[in-house]
Amino acid sequence: MFSIVQETGEIKLAKTLDYEDTQSYILTVRASNEPPMTLNSETRVNINVLDVNDNAPVFTPNQITRLVPENEANWMVRTQA
Numbered sequence: 404m405f406s407i408v409q410e411t412g413e414i415k416l417a418k419t420l421d422y423e424d425t426q427s428y429i430l431t432v433r434a435s436n437e438p439p440m441t442l443n444s445e446t447r448v449n450i451n452v453l454d455v456n457d458n459a460p461v462f463t464p465n466q467i468t469r470l471v472p473e474n475e476a477n478w479m480v481r482t483q484a
């Protein structure tokens with residue numbers, strides 16, 4: 404999902420994210436000195452996925468049946484998606 408450039412610490416995406424699948428990620432990044440003085444430090448990186456409008460609207464319910472009186476011109480049915 405994510406990769407890091409060891410020399411710069413830059414975090415890169417290996418593939419696109421899907422907000423509807425996962426809204427956030429928590430990464431732990433560790434830096435270490437070269438031996439022989441091997442010292443470590445860690446930081447936490449929170450990644451929040453920004454939702455975009457990438458899904459088709461869905462009608463609920465997906466089918467509507469209504470009776471309409473004959474000779475009635477001023478009539479309406481409401482649909483919602």
Ligand SMILES: [Ca+2]
Binds near residue numbers: 422454455456458
């Ligand atoms: Ca979306």
